[in-house]
Amino acid sequence: MRKYFTLLESLLSGIADNRERIAIVWKDRRYTYEWLLQRIALWHDDLVSRGVQPGAIVALEGDFSPNAVALLLALAKRAAITVPVSRSLPVARKDVYSAVAGPEWVFRVDADDDVAAAWQPAAAPHALCEQLKERQHPGLIIFSSGTTGTPKAVLHDLSRLLAVPKAGREPAAMLSFYLFDHIGGIDTLLKTLANGWTVVTVQDRSPDAVCAAIERHRIEVLPVSPTFLNLMLLGRTYEDYDLSSLRTITYGTEPMPESTLARLHALFPEIKLRQTYGLSELGALKVRSKSSGSLWVRPEGAGVEFRVLDGILHTRSASSMLGYLNAPSPFTEDGWFDTGDAVEVDGEYLKILGRKSETINVGGQKVHPIEVESVIQELAHVASVTVFAEKNPIMGQILCARLSLSSQQNVKEFTQRLRQYCREKLQAYKVPVKIEFHEGGLQYSERFKKLRPARA
Numbered sequence: 001m002r003k004y005f006t007l008l009e010s011l012l013s014g015i016a017d018n019r020e021r022i023a024i025v026w027k028d029r030r031y032t033y034e035w036l037l038q039r040i041a042l043w044h045d046d047l048v049s050r051g052v053q054p055g056a057i058v059a060l061e062g063d064f065s066p067n068a069v070a071l072l073l074a075l076a077k078r079a080a081i082t083v084p085v086s087r088s089l090p091v092a093r094k095d096v097y098s099a100v101a102g103p104e105w106v107f108r109v110d111a112d113d114d115v116a117a118a119w120q121p122a123a124a125p126h127a128l129c130e131q132l133k134e135r136q137h138p139g140l141i142i143f144s145s146g147t148t149g150t151p152k153a154v155l156h157d158l159s160r161l162l163a164v165p166k167a168g169r170e171p172a173a174m175l176s177f178y179l180f181d182h183i184g185g186i187d188t189l190l191k192t193l194a195n196g197w198t199v200v201t202v203q204d205r206s207p208d209a210v211c212a213a214i215e216r217h218r219i220e221v222l223p224v225s226p227t228f229l230n231l232m233l234l235g236r237t238y239e240d241y242d243l244s245s246l247r248t249i250t251y252g253t254e255p256m257p258e259s260t261l262a263r264l265h266a267l268f269p270e271i272k273l274r275q276t277y278g279l280s281e282l283g284a285l286k287v288r289s290k291s292s293g294s295l296w297v298r299p300e301g302a303g304v305e306f307r308v309l310d311g312i313l314h315t316r317s318a319s320s321m322l323g324y325l326n327a328p329s330p331f332t333e334d335g336w337f338d339t340g341d342a343v344e345v346d347g348e349y350l351k352i353l354g355r356k357s358e359t360i361n362v363g364g365q366k367v368h369p370i371e372v373e374s375v376i377q378e379l380a381h382v383a384s385v386t387v388f389a390e391k392n393p394i395m396g397q398i399l400c401a402r403l404s405l406s407s408q409q410n411v412k413e414f415t416q417r418l419r420q421y422c423r424e425k426l427q428a429y430k431v432p433v434k435i436e437f438h439e440g441g442l443q444y445s446e447r448f449k450k451l452r453p454a455r456a
Contacts, residue, residue, distance in 0.1 A: 011162055011194055012037070012077075018196035024066050025173075025200040025217055026113070031066045033196070036073075039066065043074035050117065052105055054079035055133025057125060057141070059098065061085040062109030064176045064189065064201045071107060071115070072189075076158055081129055081139030084186070086179040087111070088446060093151075100153045100326050101141050111203075126325045128155050141325070142183050142280045145449070153325035154280045160319045161190060161283055172247070173198040174221040175213060177205060177228070179447060184253060184276075187284040188223055197221075205448065207237040218245040223276070226256040227384075228448040233263055234383055234406060243268075252276035252284075254449050255354045256295060257374035265293040277352065279339060281330070283319035287350075296349040312356055313339045342368060358452060360389040361397050362429045369452075372399065372432065375425045379418060381405050384444070388453045390434065401432040402453075411437060 015023070019034040052058065058080045062068035075082045083101045085094055087109070098106075104122035109115050125133075132139045138158040143151040174192045176199050178185035192199040200217045202209055207228065213219060229251060232238060249264070249271055256275065265273060273292040278284035286301030299306045303318040314336045323329050331337055342353040353368040360367040369387035376385045383406040389397040405414070415435050422431040444450055 011073075011190070012040070014194055014196060015040075021196055022198045023193065024064075024069060025198060026065050027201075027203070028216070036066070036070055036193075039070035040073045040077065043067075043071050044077050047074060047078045047080070050105075050119075052078060052080060054136050055081065055125075055129070056105060057081045057083065057101055057103045057122065057129060057139075058105040058107065059083045059085055059101065059103035060107050060109070061094070062087050062107075063180050063203070064185065064199065065109055065113040067113045067115050068109040068180065069189065069199075071109065076138040076162070079136045079138045081125075081132060081141060081155075082158070083141040084181040086181045088179070089181070096150065097143055097153075100143075100150070126155070128322050128325065131322070132157060140186065142181065142186075144280050145445075145447070150326065152280075152327050155322045155325055156283070156319075157322055161186065172220040173200050173217055173245075174223070175199075175210065175219050176201045177210070177222070177224050177448075178253075182447065183278060183280050183283060184223065187278065207232040207235055208240075211237050211241040211243065214243050214246060215241040220245055220247045221250070222246055222248070223250040223252070225253045225448045226251050226260055227254065227444045227450050229264055230257070230260050230377070230384065231444075231448070233260065233267070238267070246271050248272045248274060250274045250276045252278060253447070255352055255370040257370060257377055258295060259374045259378045261293065261295060275352075281321045281337060282315060282317060282339075285315065285317060285319070290349055295351050296346060297352075298349050306350070307336070308343055308345055308350070311342050311344075313341045313343045313350065313352075315339060358388075360387075360399060362399060363395045365427075365429045367399060367430050372401070372422070372426065372430055375422060376401060376403070376418065376432075378425075379421055381407050381409055381414070384450075386450060386452055387432065398433040399430065400434040400436065402436045402438050404438045 015033050015037050021033050022030045023033045023036045024031040058075055060071055060082050072082060083097060083103055085097055102122045102125065105119055107115060107117045140156040140158045142154045144154065174188060174197055176185065176188055178188060189199060200213055200219055202213050252275060274289045275287065275297050276284060277287045285304055287297040288300050290296040305316040307314045316335050320337055340356045342356050342359060344351040344353060354370050358369055372387045373385050376382055383404040386402045388400050390400050392398040418435065419431060
């Protein structure tokens with residue numbers, strides 16, 4: 001218990017040490033660390049007066065607005081178990097979150113940063129939540145993406161995530177790109193505040209809005225997904241704004257196509273490009289890219305271990321979740337977590353190839369979709385591409401590619417050109433057999449992550 005309070009006090013002390021600095025930029029309005037510190041105290045008193053007890057499960061719906069941030073930290077100070085819910089989430093998904101997590105309090109922070117709170121009857125909490133309550137540690141419930149089936153409810157001991165190391169450099173402005181209920185969004189927020197930096201929020205996460213924010217607020221650190229970066233490159237949005245303040249672009253949540261990274265590095269040779277690695281179950285683990293133009297990363301950081309079994313990455317770390325609320329424990333008896341990510345190994349470096357579940361078996365030969373997608377994206381007029389499998393009675397599976405084009409093309413001629421290019425760049429079994437053209441826009445979710453069809 002003492003360790004938790006030391007970590008939280010350290011974070012709040014860091015906030016107090018930076019009273020005059022800007023903590024949050026929201027709708028172009030600036031909020032100092034002094035304001036944030038006062039607002040955390042105000043909301044903590046409000047929680048006490050309402051009767052929100054340590055260990056209470058509280059849904060917090062919003063985005064990274066000033067009151068939502070202050071409430072999140074006040075709930076941690078109160079040792080509650082918080083369920084962050086993105087305001088943009090569909091109602092049906094919010095209902096799923098509520099049914100699984102069982103919050104007894106719901107705080108809603110609207111688009112104007114006004115807060116409404118309501119109590120509701122709740123079922124008996126999960127045994128893991130009871131453990132947190134006994135320790136009087138704050139908790140965090142994050143839901144997996146759940147693209148197929150019910151999303152898994154991931155329970156974290158928030159005190160572990162509060163142990164954010166100091167970066168040891170001058171204050172910077174960092175954009176808050178990932179959504180409020182994403183582990184990457186929570187990590188960005190905690191890292192920014194722990195270092196006395198400025199978190200710049202955006203209501204619109206389109207390339208135009210993000211680039212405009214970079215120019216207006218002189219943002220130095222940009223954490224985004226490879227899909228977002230591909231969209232920015234495709235639309236040449238970077239040409240319309242002054243991005244000279246950027247020092248670092250970090251990318252994660254999905255594999256990066258090598259062709260996208262190469263183009264990005266050529267366009268911005270002075271910007272450090274750094275891959276991140278994390279899962280809802282693990283938090284953000286510290287890795288270091290071999291270089292700005294490389295997809296190879298080296299695990300770093302105290303308390304984190306990595307191993308590779310049969311080409312699949314396993315980890316063991318202090319920031320790992322306590323467990324799922326609605327699924328069996330995925331940990332081995334000695335605490336290792338199977339990430340499900342296929343990797344290559346070169347000495348102390350790893351390359352993330354994608355999810356094991358997405359690997360395609362063509363006549364006994366394994367194909368990782370990202371490798372084929374990277375090659376196809378080198379072709380002119382390709383806006384986005386998704387490689388997936390279809391069942392085949394002879395080969396087991398065949399390779400399919402679904403393309404979105406950036407301009408009108410003769411489909412027959414383009415298909416021939418694509419197949420010829422793939423034959424020159426890839427082994428024969430990696431050349432798509434079936435090619436589809438997607439007319440409904442680009443193939444990504446609201447989280448700027450590639451949407452893949454269900455496994456064949």
